[in-house]
Amino acid sequence: MDHKGILLESGTNELEIVEFEVANNKFGINVIKVKEIIQPMPVTFIPHAHPHVEGIIQLRGEVLPVVDMLQVLGIPTTERSPQHKYIVAEFNKQRVVFHVDNVTQIHRISWNQIEKPSDMYHGGASQVIGVIKQAEDMILLLDFERIMVDINPDSGIRVEAVRKLGERERSEKRIVVAEDSPLLRKLLFETLSEAGYVNTEFYENGRDVLTYLENLVAEGKDVTKEVQLVVTDIEMPQMDGHHLTKQIKANPQLQQLPVIIFSSLITDDLRHKGDEVGAEDQISKPEIAELILRIDQLIL
Numbered sequence: 694m695d696h697k698g699i700l701l702e703s704g705t706n707e708l709e710i711v712e713f714e715v716a717n718n719k720f721g722i723n724v725i726k727v728k729e730i731i732q733p734m735p736v737t738f739i740p741h742a743h744p745h746v747e748g749i750i751q752l753r754g755e756v757l758p759v760v761d762m763l764q765v766l767g768i769p770t771t772e773r774s775p776q777h778k779y780i781v782a783e784f785n786k787q788r789v790v791f792h793v794d795n796v797t798q799i800h801r802i803s804w805n806q807i808e809k810p811s812d813m814y815h816g817g818a819s820q821v822i823g824v825i826k827q828a829e830d831m832i833l834l835l836d837f838e839r840i841m842v843d844i845n846p847d848s849g850i851r852v853e854a855v856r857k858l859g860e861r862e863r864s865e866k867r868i869v870v871a872e873d874s875p876l877l878r879k880l881l882f883e884t885l886s887e888a889g890y891v892n893t894e895f896y897e898n899g900r901d902v903l904t905y906l907e908n909l910v911a912e913g914k915d916v917t918k919e920v921q922l923v924v925t926d927i928e929m930p931q932m933d934g935h936h937l938t939k940q941i942k943a944n945p946q947l948q949q950l951p952v953i954i955f956s957s958l959i960t961d962d963l964r965h966k967g968d969e970v971g972a973e974d975q976i977s978k979p980e981i982a983e984l985i986l987r988i989d990q991l992i993l
Contacts (some may be wrong), residue, residue: 703969704939706804706932710825712832713780714795716768719832721800721825723928725958726837728781728788730796743844747792752781759790765820765840784957785838785848785978800825800832807834807930809873809897822873823930834930838957838978839876850880852887854982861889866992868893871902871925871937877978881924888985898929899937910946917949921992924984927956935970942971951991955984 710721711730736748736759747759759779763770774794781790807823823834842849868890872878878895885893896902902923909916923941925934934954941947951973959967959977967975973991976984 703966704935706936707801708804708928708933709799709801710832710834711780711799712797713778713793714774714797715762715766715793716771717794718766718768719797719830720762720793721832721834722780722782722791722837723958724799725963726782726784728783731779731781733777733779733792745840745844750779750790752790755788757781757788757790759792760840760844761792763792782837783960785841787841787848789841791837804929804933804936805900805931809930822928836874836876839874842876848979850877850884850979850981852880852884855884855887855985858888858982858985863889863891864992865892866890866921867919868988868992869902869905869920869923870895871897871899871923871929871934873897873926873929877926881981884981884985888988890985890988899925899932899934901931903932903937903940906941906947906950907944910944916947920950922988923950923952924955924988925952927954927958935966938967938972939970953984953987953991 709724711724711727712719712721734750736750738748739746742748745760745764747761749756749758776795778793778796779790780793780796781788802825807825810821810824820836820840821833822836825832825834868885870881870893872881872895882893882895896905902925906916909919925937927934934956938952938954941950941952954967954972954975955978957978959975964975974987976987
């Protein structure tokens with residue numbers, strides 16, 4: 694897919710999603726994750742593979758795993774739609790193919806139109822991170838990072854990577870983290886604590902972080918004494934990490950606060966977006982050791 698011309702201005706709090714179907718249910722994936730959409734091709738079976746993995750294909754010389762979204766979503770196996778497609782995606786420094794029943798259209802929306810799933814129907818193991826209401830339908834935005842970590846736990850954030858940094862002193866310096874995934878909030882808490890950063894505060898989206906920081910300003914407090922650094926994901930309902938960073942850097946009382954964007958969407962092609970909004974650094978998940986070392990440099 695050609696991303697040129699898509700969201701040329703960074704920090705607009707907008708995204709474009711590819712809508713796809715699995716068993717007549719509508720789901721979405723961020724356009725930025727999608728490299729191309731192709732017709733299905735023969736799959737090579739891999740013995741003892743994870744049950745969500747159909748096998749592998751060779752695409753222009755590259756061997757890629759094919760993930761069956763029917764299995765991922767726990768939908769009983771049905772006859773495939775004649776329109777079934779492969780979505781070739783790239784994030785977390787990996788490429789993967791998602792097998793879906795159909796790819797229908799692209800929507801351009803604001804993050805504040807995406808609702809957080811209710812705990813009543815969400816559940817701790819759900820892959821849904823957002824709900825987009827249409828006229829008479831709903832599109833569920835999926836947590837593809839979690840889907841891949843469930844298949845291959847080594848592809849996620851690991852405490853072991855921090856332990857390799859050696860013994861570290863405890864730090865009372867406060868770090869504020871914006872991350873919508875409950876799984877990743879837990880992993881970040883564990884890894885930051887292991888690294889000695891025990892004074893961390895977590896929020897589910899960028900809007901809540903910005904409200905917290907603006908309230909500190911309204912109370913007449915020196916924000917840089919209350920908070921030493923912000924770590925933010927990019928994809929979050931209500932307000933994304935690029936827009937959060939842009940708002941922080943546009944506020945004279947907040948602009949000295951260092952911001953690190955920690956996201957699966959950090960690639961050479963997209964790094965300019967974080968640069969444009971003024972982030973001090975951008976680190977790709979799951980490079981947690983690199984994140985810790987950069988935090989060390991920015992808040993000494």
